[in-house]
Structure formats: C-alpha cells, structure tokens
Amino acid sequence: MTTHTYVYSAAVALIFSGQIIAAPEKPVSANEFIQLFEKLNGKHPGVRKAHASGVCATGEFQPNTQSNLFKSAPLLSSGALPVTLRFSMGGGNPIADERTTGTRGMGMQINLPGGARHIFTGNNFPVFAGKDPETFFGFLSTLLPDENGKRDPKKTQEYIKNNPSVQGNVAWNAQAKTPASYANTEFFGLHTFFYGNGADQVKFRWQLTPDLGVKTLSKEQAQQLKPAFLADKLANQLTQGTVSFTLNAVIGEKQDAVIDPSVQWPADRAQVALGKVVLKQSGGDACTPINFDPNVISQGFTASDDPVLKMRSMAYAISFGKRLSGQ
Numbered sequence: 001m002t003t004h005t006y007v008y009s010a011a012v013a014l015i016f017s018g019q020i021i022a023a024p025e026k027p028v029s030a031n032e033f034i035q036l037f038e039k040l041n042g043k044h045p046g047v048r049k050a051h052a053s054g055v056c057a058t059g060e061f062q063p064n065t066q067s068n069l070f071k072s073a074p075l076l077s078s079g080a081l082p083v084t085l086r087f088s089m090g091g092g093n094p095i096a097d098e099r100t101t102g103t104r105g106m107g108m109q110i111n112l113p114g115g116a117r118h119i120f121t122g123n124n125f126p127v128f129a130g131k132d133p134e135t136f137f138g139f140l141s142t143l144l145p146d147e148n149g150k151r152d153p154k155k156t157q158e159y160i161k162n163n164p165s166v167q168g169n170v171a172w173n174a175q176a177k178t179p180a181s182y183a184n185t186e187f188f189g190l191h192t193f194f195y196g197n198g199a200d201q202v203k204f205r206w207q208l209t210p211d212l213g214v215k216t217l218s219k220e221q222a223q224q225l226k227p228a229f230l231a232d233k234l235a236n237q238l239t240q241g242t243v244s245f246t247l248n249a250v251i252g253e254k255q256d257a258v259i260d261p262s263v264q265w266p267a268d269r270a271q272v273a274l275g276k277v278v279l280k281q282s283g284g285d286a287c288t289p290i291n292f293d294p295n296v297i298s299q300g301f302t303a304s305d306d307p308v309l310k311m312r313s314m315a316y317a318i319s320f321g322k323r324l325s326g327q
C-alpha cells in the first residue's frame, strides 16, 4: 500500500468509525526528517544528524556452527568475518551527556567474502516510537520549542494520548536507567526480516545480547561519572578480557507484526543464536566511511515492507552525504 492510500483509508476509517481518533498524518519525506533533526539539535556540520556522538570498534563475527538456522546463508557459512561496529548515543548532539537515560544505538557492518556486506542497526529499546514515519515525525515535532525557545510538554502528552503506537516506547523510556557500558547493553533490531522463500521462509527480528550481561546505573552512580565515560569504559573492558555479544534471531509466528516496529512480539518467541560478535579494539575512524543503512543485507535475506525501515535508507543517505561533505 502506498503512503497516499494509507492516508486515504485512515481518513475514511475516521469518518465511518464515529470515534475521535488521531487525525492521519501527512506523508513525510526523508529530507523533512533531516531538517527536523537539525531544528531539534542545532546544526553540526560534518556530523551524523542522529546518533551524533559515538565510538567505533572492530572485531570478528564467529558464526554458530551448531545451528541449522540460515545455515546456507553466506553470512553463516563463510567462517569468521570482520566486523566494524559503532555504538552511539541517540539524538543529534555530538557532545551528549552519557549519564542520562534514553537511547543507545549500535550499527554493525559484517564484511563477507567477495565484497558483500550485511548491516545491522539496533537500539536499546524493544519497541519503536511510532507505527510509521509519519507518527514518529509527529511525535518528535511536539518536542520543538516555540518562538520563545520553550517546549510545551502538554502538546507532547496530548500527542502520546492520541497516538497509541508511541506509547510502548514512551513507557520504556519512563523506566529506563543509564546503561553502565555499551558492552553491557542489549540492542534490538526492531524491524522484521525474512530468510528464504516460499513455504520454508523464516520471519525473524534480530537482537544483540551482551555476554557480559545487561548492567545499568542508578541516578546517583551515574552522577559520579564524567559526562563522557562510555568510550573509556569500553576501552577498559577490552583490556581486561573479552567483550562479546550473541547475535540472536527471534523467530516470528504467523500472527506476529511484520511492518510495524512499534508492536513487540510476545516474549516467549524462540530465539536462535546465529553467532558471536567478539570485539578486539575500540576508537579510531573505521566507522566514518560507513553508512549503517539497515537495508544492506546479504544473500538469502530480504527486508519487510515496514515503512519505517524504508524511510531509514533515504534519511541515512542524506545524512551520510552531508556529513562526508562537511554540511
């Protein structure tokens, strides 16, 4: 269904249901997202327009040879593969205070033989703030200050009330604690992908689970740290031992949401370990020339029609071009 059809049918549903529900949002473009991010965070030439502050790391993906899942995929049948990964703070502030709660991100590129790549991106929340780009955009727009530089929390509250698909993410944020380290954070892919074709097709969402366990800080513990502690913490953990994650595929059942990242799948869905991501080094510029576009996937995998996932390729391309050209 195109975005226009969606808006039309939502409007019809609104008229015939007789209920007062949120008015349909108008279609939004990738460029409008970039402009909105710049309005929310200020202009920072040469910097990512979202997830602006972060740290790069390199290592290896070691596929799980015991698993039968996706075993014919080059991603899993090529032995250990090089990984370039970037952990980040959500938002467009290049000097974000890392003692705060909220979004942490992870972009990972696995290089396959013959030049192919597989990119994974995930955040530390299990559910996205909106069923589609328009809802997410509408939500973020309520955070813009007025002409006197003031935000209106009532506007945001009203939007949340009228848009159920942002409520899961808002509830997660309300209880979130400060992550103790990127190496102790779980990352959720959120979108649905497929492997294979026809009757054998597997529907899944991926997840990256830290082998050192999920660890968070209380407000008091966080306040004792420097505003930027995450890169040092990771470097320190790397000198002390192995920093690794397990890459899991969460297997969807027929009734599970496909195109809506604001809907979580039931917690009892089977999880299959696809392999380990073992980090060796952190810091450096290896991530600068990488556009962590989640639609870059390797042979055998396909992306769902999730409109948020589709929007991301376009927005990332604009941000990538801008930052590489110093805009």
Ligand code: HEM
Pocket: 033, 047, 048, 049, 050, 051, 054, 086, 087, 088, 105, 106, 107, 121, 122, 123, 128, 133, 136, 188, 189, 190, 191, 261, 290, 291, 292, 308, 311, 312, 315, 316, 319, 320, 323
């Ligand atoms: C409509 C929805 C979204 C928009 C418009 C958007 C936009 C962006 C943009 C513009 C960037 C900077 C890209 C660059 O300069 O290289 C970015 C980075 C990032 N986004 Fe999103 N994003 C969206 C949804 C998501 C979702 C659902 C996730 C998690 C599953 C996510 C995770 C990330 C991460 C981890 C990065 C940092 C990548 C890096 O380190 O280079 N984003 N996003």
